[in-house]
Amino acid sequence: MGPVLAGFLQLLALIGALALAHIPLGTYMARVYSSDKHWRVERWTYRAIGANPDTEMTWTAYLRGVLAFSAVGVLFLYLLQRLQGVLPGSLGFDSVNPAQSFNTAVSFVTNTNWQSYYGEQTMGHVVQTAGLAVQNFVSAAVGIAVAVALVRGFARSRTGELGNFWADLVRGTLRILLPGAAIAAIVLVACGAIQNFSGIHEVGQFMGGTQQWNGGAVASQEAIKEIGTNGGGYFNANSAHPFENPTPFTNLFEIFLLLVIPFSLTRTFGVMVGSVKQGYAILATMATIWLGFTVLMMWTEFAHHGPALQLAGGAYEGKEVRFGVGGSSIFAVSTTLTSTGAVDSFHSSFTGLGGGITMLGMMLGEIAPGGTGSGLYGMLIMAVIAVFIAGLMVGRTPEYLGKKIGTREIKLAACYILITPALVLVLTAVSMALPTPPHSMLNSGAHGFSEVLYAVTSAANNNGSAFAGLNANTDWFNTMLGVAMLLGRFLPMIFVLALAGSLAEQKPVPETAGTLRTEKPLFTGLLVGAILIITGLTYFPALALGPLAEGLAS
DSSP: OOHHHHHHHHHHHHHHHHHHHHHHHHHHHHHHHHOOOOOHHHHHHHHHHTOOTTOOOBHHHHHHHHHHHHHHHHHHHHHHHHTGGGSTTOTTOOOOOHHHHHHHHHHHHTTOOOOSSOHHHHOOHHIIIIIIIHHHHHHHHHHHHHHHHHHHHHHOOSOOBOOOHHHHHHHIIIIIIHHHHHHHHHHHHHTTOOOOOOOEEEEEEETTEEEEEEOOSHHHHHHHHHHTTOOOOSSTTGGGSTTTOOSHHHHHHHHHHHHHHHHHHHHHHHHHHTOHHHHHHHHHHHHHHHHHHHHHHHHHHHSOOSHHHHHHTSOOTTBOTTTHHHHHHHHHHHHHHTTOOOOSBOGGGSOHHHHHHHHHHHHTTSTTTTSTTHHHHHHHHHHHHHHHHHHHHHTSOOEETTEEOOHHHHHHHHHHHHHHHHHHHHHHHHHHHSSSGGGGBSSOHHHHHHHHHHHHHHHHTTOOOOOSSBOOOSHHHHHHHHHHHHHHHHHHHHHHHHHHHHHHHSOOOOOOTTSOOTTSHHHHHHHHHHHHHHHHHHHHHHHHHTHHHHHHHO
């Protein structure tokens, strides 16, 4: 079997698995967030944190819950790293320095999971399990909760109430992410991923000396890292490491994990607003972009230039031979079109255009299908923009799901789509203009610029994957990227929840002959076009200086 055929067969198997999971998982999640019953363990949790799960919240109260919980998470994780040197199970590692502690704490709380350190050489068992793994669960649950609040804004009328943040947080963690990660961890252990709390071992001979490997609760963290679209890794090689991702089957399984909840949330959306066709329209938009990017990536990596690459049968540099070009291409597109950030290959080693595709996937706002929750609310914001554009074309007030998109709503949506590009472009420009940050670049020219652009794009979009080649463990990059992660996560959430509150207060608008049918293929095409055009106009000059220049020169 040729590598091209193998790659496309993997793609078909993945699509089939996602299709099978879509309806049952999406419907189950809708029931989770619509139920008025609480599990016993949930009641214990509410008592422990002093929350009343039956109290409805306005968007401002909901936002306060999100920000307060996240602030406590940043502080706890920062202190845990700073105290690592005196904690048991530290494997002899010292406390993490302040700048890196800040960067890592912000990274995992914002669901970014950017790492400017070597995982197996920096963090002990306590920080990995009690700190990083816990945030993998709750940061993902926060994203789903915000998305559900926006869905309630569309579904409800004449009320300013969006549900209860604490109930949504606990249910998302205990009813969705925890059981899903437990099942996934069992599969990974059965396939060869490690799961232990062993110390550091010296093994074999390497370059005249011994290699050191440490164990850890790798399979369990790998499971929630993917199903929660977190990213990061127990080891520096991330999902290219055989302890995290042993076989081609686990590679495809991990891609399935990082896509299954974001794609299935479109079904949750359709059920909660009372029209599954609306969910299918959003799903079709996400799937069209994801499939298009995947095919384009496989083409750029297989149909490459240069006799050496042609003789090798593909652009194998920086890719695991266990997964091949096809598996690596699918993983790269899926991880950058979601907010996962895990990698099974090194994106800096992709072809020039291939590296540009990974960047463009993040620049879209990671909405195809996006992160757990963040992909759905990002796509719904773009749907509001598309409806507004359609309204301008025909000269009538735009409506979406029976809600008028007026001045307030479009301002909030516009602020949402402007925040991340502003962060990416301004902070990239500052990094290139200052005298010290460029010294962190391994390469010069277009590829070196791409390293910096990718890092800032990854941080501001809360992705967390790395282009490689950039030394980000400096005071500038640790601090600047930490700030980008904070602003890129929570400023958009403010506008999402404000929009949800505004929509929930409206009364439904009856459909008329002039109402745009947003469940039809025409709207899907309009939405895809709006996403690509807005992103293209925003980022094309920066992409032209980096991956496009490199790709055209090769």
